[in-house]
Amino acid sequence: MNNQEGLLSFYQDGIxxxxxxxxxxxxxxxxxxxxxxxxPADFTHQVLNDSKQISEKKRYELRKEIEESAITYAVGIIDxxxxxxxxxxxxxxxxxxxxxxxxxxxxxxxxIDGNKFFNYKDIPHKTIIKGDSKYYSIAAASILAKTYxxxxxxxxxxxxxxxxxxxxxxxxxxxxxxxxKEFGITPFHRISFRLLDEQLSLKF
Numbered sequence: 744m745n746n747q748e749g750l751l752s753f754y755q756d757g758i759x760x761x762x763x764x765x766x767x768x769x770x771x772x773x774x775x776x777x778x779x780x781x782x783p784a785d786f787t788h789q790v791l792n793d794s795k796q797i798s799e800k801k802r803y804e805l806r807k808e809i810e811e812s813a814i815t816y817a818v819g820i821i822d823x824x825x826x827x828x829x830x831x832x833x834x835x836x837x838x839x840x841x842x843x844x845x846x847x848x849x850x851x852x853x854x855i856d857g858n859k860f861f862n863y864k865d866i867p868h869k870t871i872i873k874g875d876s877k878y879y880s881i882a883a884a885s886i887l888a889k890t891y892x893x894x895x896x897x898x899x900x901x902x903x904x905x906x907x908x909x910x911x912x913x914x915x916x917x918x919x920x921x922x923x924k925e926f927g928i929t930p931f932h933r934i935s936f937r938l939l940d941e942q943l944s945l946k947f
Contacts (some may be wrong), residue, residue, distance in 0.1 A: 750879045752786060754854045754869055759814075761850035762880025763839040763860075766794070766888040768831055770913035771923070772906065772932045773896050774822045775831065777838030778887035779846055779853075781814040782880050791882050793875040794889040806890045809883045816883070817845035818891050827935040836861050842884075856881045903929050 753760050765777040791809075794802055810816060819841025821834040829837070839855065840863055853860075853868040856875045860868055871877060875885040893912055900909040906922045906929070913919070913931075923938050932938060 749787075750791065750882060751877060752782070752784060752879055754871070754878060755852045756784075758851040759848060760852045760854060760880065761843060761846065762854050762856075762874070762878055762882070762884045763842065764856040764875050764881050764884040764888050765835045765838055766885070766892045767913065768835055769915070770933070771915050771919060771936050771938050772823065772908065772913035772929065773899065774820050774892065775826060775834050775838050776888045776892035776895070777819045777821075777835060777842050778816065778884040778891070779819075779839060779842035779850075780809065780816045780880050780883040780887065781846065781848060781850060782809075782812065782883060783814060786812060786879055788879065791879060791886070793873070793882055794885040796876070797886070799893070802886055802890050805883075805886045809886060813883065815847040816887060817842045818887060819843075819845070820891075820895075823931050823933045826933050830935070831933075832859060833861075839863075854878055854881055856885065899931055903931070 759781060761779045761781045763779045765775055767773060767775045791805055819838040821838045826834040843863055850866060853866055854874060855870045858870050858872055860870050874881040896908045896912045905926050907918055911919045920939060
């Protein structure tokens with residue numbers, strides 16, 4: 744389903760429903776950032792979609808619109824050290840739980856992008872593959888998670904410009920891997936991840 748066909752406003756009608764998504768799961772450095780969003784039941788938008796389908800400039804424009812339109816929204820951040828301790832799947836879901844904890848209203852139902860989630864406060868939930876291109880609230884959460892994470896990586900770039908995080912945002916690009924090989928790792932790299940093909944040659 745794409746935006747031309749129209750995203751759906753909710754999975755369950757007539758209740759307070761939150762959408763959740765995360766960003767940064769596949770990165771070699773930086774946190775995983777999750778967001779939870781409750782939108783008005785009648786919310787619609789011509790452009791809002793999965794953050795990966797939208798330009799960076801448009802994502803930031805949409806973030807402002809989402810934050811102004813949402814009934815409530817929140818972001819949860821799990822740093823690279825905790826990712827290394829508990830693994831990236833648990834960290835992603837913990838980030839969503841943290842975001843849900845910070846909402847000003849408690850949802851009666853939660854919809855989540857993907858196929859894995861841990862029960863949250865006994866609130867019913869539904870995981871939805873490619874949910875960020877099917878439901879407005881998940882798409883909104885994907886925009887918030889992505890832009891807030893990008894802000895973090897842009898700030899970190901100025902501390903560690905060798906890794907070019909302002910462009911690659913910590914993802915495993917060829918340039919990023921080459922920088923790890925040349926300069927070693929930073930305090931923000933995920934040491935539990937395969938940072939190089941020849942992992943043994945890493946500089947710690």
